[in-house]
Amino acid sequence: HDSALPDPHNGSAKEGSPTNGTTSPPTPGGIALAYGSLLLMALLPIFFGALRSVRCAHGKNPSDMPETITSRDAARFPIIASCTLLGLYLFFKIFSQEYINLLLSMYFFVLGILALSHTISPFMNKFFPANFPNRQYQLLFTQGSGENKEEIVNYEFDTKDLVCLGLSSIVGVWYLLRKHWIANNLFGLAFSLNGVELLHLNNVSTGCILLGGLFIYDVFWVFGTNVMVTVAKSFEAPIKLVFPQDLLEKGLEADNFAMLGLGDVVIPGIFIALLLRFDISLKKNTHTYFYTSFAAYIFGLGLTISIMHIFKHAQPALLYLVPACIGFPVLVALAKGEVTEMFSYEESNPKNPAAVTKSKEGAEASKETEKKEK
Structure with a gap:
């Protein structure tokens, strides 16, 4: 799960419709x-994904690099x-819905097992006995030979990871056979947590560009057309959190x-995780911006649910989440006089250590030059 894919339910938390006409309306x-429950399920992957993103940024395992x-x-x-969403809409209009959903189910079955295994692995390690026979493995695919050899896949794992993979496969089979909402949510939470953990914005400006663009995308496809609603009703995949x-x-x-798209969790979540890493970079032993943005997310999602409930219409959640998640931290930065520090904070790309090394060497060289001139 290496990218936050466009989500047909992205931006829509809405009431599901009864499956038959005799079903009584839900009670208050x-x-x-x-x-x-939807609010709680949205907060869990953001909170724990943000914490894990800090460890991920400094990790040494190539398979866990963000x-x-x-x-x-x-x-x-x-x-x-937008292109993906429109493509799905056309696919559902032209081809048989059953075959498309069967292909998507198999695709998300494999992705879901891997995502869930990666999610539960740190928690499961605490339950293994000290004398558990844990062997190390490495899955390595390369291309070319000699100096031209290039790594395509380099994944390190151990016996404990294989046990987690087996447990996740049980959930996968349950989802594939029953499409039960609990199995759907387990996969959805795993996708969300992995997205927040492994997708990193390199600076706050990039986060503003991403959230601003998806703000427009969300509003247009929910209010401007029936494309998102049509795809949402046809699409059977664990790319949403649901609760009866x-x-x-x-x-x-x-x-x-009632349902909430994973895009409304992952997109604000990676911005909140960035602010946590910015907090840590300030070395003040406070997480002011993280807690501010986290509170802003609760406010924004609560407002989405309230308006949706009042007007009985699907709402683009990013319409409320984006202004809150960007606006609240910026106001705090203005009050503390740290706007410059916030927007100048830059994260290096851990997948390109050569660039990081060069920048360090350049900084050291400039310091040496300054010393000689003095």
Whole structure:
């Protein structure tokens, strides 16, 4: 899961429709439980994904290196997302919905198992006994030979990771056979956490470009056309978090869902994670910007759910989340006089250590030159 893919439910948290006409409307208690659960499920991957993104930025395992999003990537992303969404819309109009969803199910079955395995691995390590026979493995694919040899895949894992993969496969089979909403959410949470952990913005300006572009994308495709709603109703894949509003009446077999697209979790989440790493770079032992943006996300998503509930219409969540997640931290930076520091903070690309080394060598060389001139 190396990119936050355009999400047909991105921006739409909405009430699901009953599967038959005799279904009674959900109770206020069921609605409150569904919305509260969606909010909690959105916050968990952002919080833990942000914490793991700090370790990921300084990790040594090549398989855990983050993917850095540049300003060029951020500017192109809404266009790519729009093309993908429109492509899916046309596919569902032209081809049989069953075959497309079967292919998508298999694709997300494999991705979901890998994402869930990567997510639970750090937690599962605590449950293994000290004498557990843990062997190291490395999956390496290269291209060419000699000096032209290039690594295509370099993945390191151990026996514990294989156990996690086995457990994740059980969830995968459950999802594939039943499409149960709990299995869907387990995959959705894993995708979200991996996205926040492994997708890194290189600076705050890039984050503003990405969130601003997707703000326009979200509003246009939800309010301007019926494309997103059509794809959302046709698309069967764990790219949304769902929770039944009739859980109290029907239990685990409930079928009247409220939903939130993963794009509304991952996109603001990677910006919030960037602010956590910025907090740490200030070396003040405070996480002011992280907690401010986290509170802003709660406010924005709460506002989305409230307006959606009042008007009974799908809402582009980024319409409310983007101004909150950018505006609140910038106001705090203005109050503290740290706007310059915030926008000048730059993260190096860990996948390009040569560039980092050169920049360090350049800085050291300039210092030596200054000393000689003095």
